[in-house]
Amino acid sequence: MLLKVFSYPTQSNTFQNEFLFQTDRIISYTYTKKFVGTGNFTLVLPVTKQNIEKIIEDNILYIDSDWLLVSNIKRSGERITVTGTDLNGFLDMRITTVGVKSIRGIYDDYDPMQGTTDSCVVHYLLRNATETEDNERRMPRLVVGQRVQGKENDSYLARLQPLSEVVSDLCRNAMVGYEIVGDFESNNFIFNMLRGIDRSIEQSVHEPVIFSRKRGNLFSEEYERGNENLVNAIYATGTDVTRVVYRDYDVPSGIKRKEIAIDVSVDTVADIEDYALNQTSGNISNNSYEVDVRAIDDFGTKYNLGDYITVKDSVTGQTWTAKIEEATKTVSAADKKLSLVIGETRTKLLNKIQNQAKTSSKSESTRAACASYNTASTLVGAKGGYVQIRAGANNKPCELLAMNSDDINTSDSNVLKLGKDGLSISENGYLGLYKKLIDINGKISASAVNGVLRSKNGRIVIDLDNETITVDGCEIKAMTYTTSTGETIKYWGWE
Template sequence: MAEIDDYESLQFTRRFYRSGEFEMHISLHKLGVDQLQKENIIVIDNKMHKAGIIQYREISQNDQGIEVLVVKGPTLGGILDRRVTVTDNFDRVRGPAETVMKHYVNNHLINSTNTQRRVQFMSNAPDLGRGIETPWQTRFEPLNMVVQEIAEWCDIGWLVRLDYSIKKWVFDVLPGRNLTAGQSQLPPVIFSRDFDNIESQSFLDSDQQFKNVGYAGGQGEYEERLIQMVGAGAGADRREVFLDCSSAEDAAELVDMGNQKLATQKRIVSYDGRILNTGSFIFESDWDLGDIVTVQNRLWGVTLDSRITEVKEIYEPDSKIEISLGEEIPTITQVLKKLTTEVKRSD
């Protein structure tokens, strides 16, 4: 164990629906660098929810002849990426989002029937039944993607944090708070140029992948295949898509699966900005990851109540905090990974 504060650069990103990542650049010969080994854990500011697993090390020499070490990896939630949902039949469960997510983490990471799949230092926090009720099923899918899809469908976050008192990594959900200008229960948080607390903004509103009516195809072949329609729309505003839900057991489950898949083809509305430390709102006290806040840009005609889905803390000579709100824009890698998973599910 070592305390390191003399690094050149550290970026730590937390995400609401999936695990985040970190990256540190530091001179190879500084105190404590020998502790930055793969599978070791870094903790930011001794905060148990800000921890990551070192999975990557690179040593290089810069133009000044200084040897620099780069380490990076996922936040602790990245451990879910080490399991798939191994089961002979589909692992089906219905309940609040928290119950469903903790069911899969328990079955495939904590108390798997195969003892070699168990991670002894993992634990679930007590299940408080938070989130909307949902049915779910999975078979041979990446556990991290299953939990992410449940989180996105139910609009509830999750994290893995350290608990020194029980010497465990603890999986738990993160509901977030409503801090928008239109509510009165909590002090509202508004990010706007008018308040000089945000800059370097970008706003995206896209319907390119949006579909609002789906034809969910269940079991059977050709004319015998069970089809259920989900969603609604009329005229030119109706945007249809076929949804392969062949693993559904009956019509009711087919409708549930169809709605879940249709929801992934939603409008993308996202906002990115750099937070200015003007003292108007204090990070991790007045607002944090998962909170729903109000963003305004009068010049752009944008007023948006949206959830903070990503927070990036950048520790450099010019330290800063960057946030993302709304939908995450899928990358090519994420799309390909999702398509691969869909193929496996339908096999």
């Protein structure tokens, strides 16, 4: 491996002018790269006069095709340990400011944006990093390169947030990634949006990537799940109205309900849900595999960050398909190792603190609380109706609702709900409580049946309300019961 070291960049300079030195005397190198977010590295070098004098904070490093930004240098008598981030860390250095009137017509530090995901991302990049009104805020030689549309209709409301958080939220919601890399030819740092490829066992377009012990491409795997930072009930206040926004279509209750309050400061009620979900996008449950893989040179050629691949669990024998979220490579004189995180990664502390800081204290503006549900991709009844199809996770239809009101927020209406668990009914609006009528397997709930059941000839009557069975007439076999020992007992009618 060859390490090239550059001084910190300036707007009018070039990589050639900024070059300091290069060396192949490397003790070890570890780098974690993320599909969405800022990666980090640790580089260990032997002490030389050259290293001591020239490696300082904000240097740019180029090693093993990776572009890195130095944050800290620690030296002992024999070693220098250099740590920092990849160039995505450029976005950690800026916040989102306004400078013009926002949606309420005043300077309130909010910067709203709507459009495709890439147009939202580029909007915040231009205003806060690449083409800022204040030249002192401009990130030297940073330009926008490859764009990926993401969601067709996206939105965000930034308020003095780290630019890295805003871009990560938008990209994560749209399931696209990004990276900042150096380009020697143009002397620029290029921001590229990335789209993963489905290479899982479920598709047939691309050669599938499957990790398993039997295939010989897997050293070990470690499964993890939990909800340490999960937020699923968001009390979002905007336009003097508070709405309860749920992350999924199942309304959480009991200890499964994780609440947070935020102020989204939008000017229409219709925008509250979109902005609330955007602002809390980092707070999701963790469900991931960390795998140590063989044939590490396949990374970057046969598969990459953001691709969907399949892991076969050596304990359960089951297959699990998810996106490659992180890749950590470790290189030393004695070893070369690649570890992948597949699935959903844990929320970073920065996102958690940011969301807590947005908690609204405007209790006096909370005048109404009602359920919010996703109509962005509702197939029928997006604007109301007695029959509505409701969208849930991944904007896929999840429930069919039949109501005696054309407004889902009517609290005293009767609602029939057909979903993945079966058919249920509520007599007090969409929020329930619901009574199960028929489960998804076709079994009728006993609590759903009431009244009187009568045989065709009227001689056998079962009164469910009074819990009685009446047999009118004789010589009629009314009931047969088989005991645990196999004995059959027959109950007969009489006059």
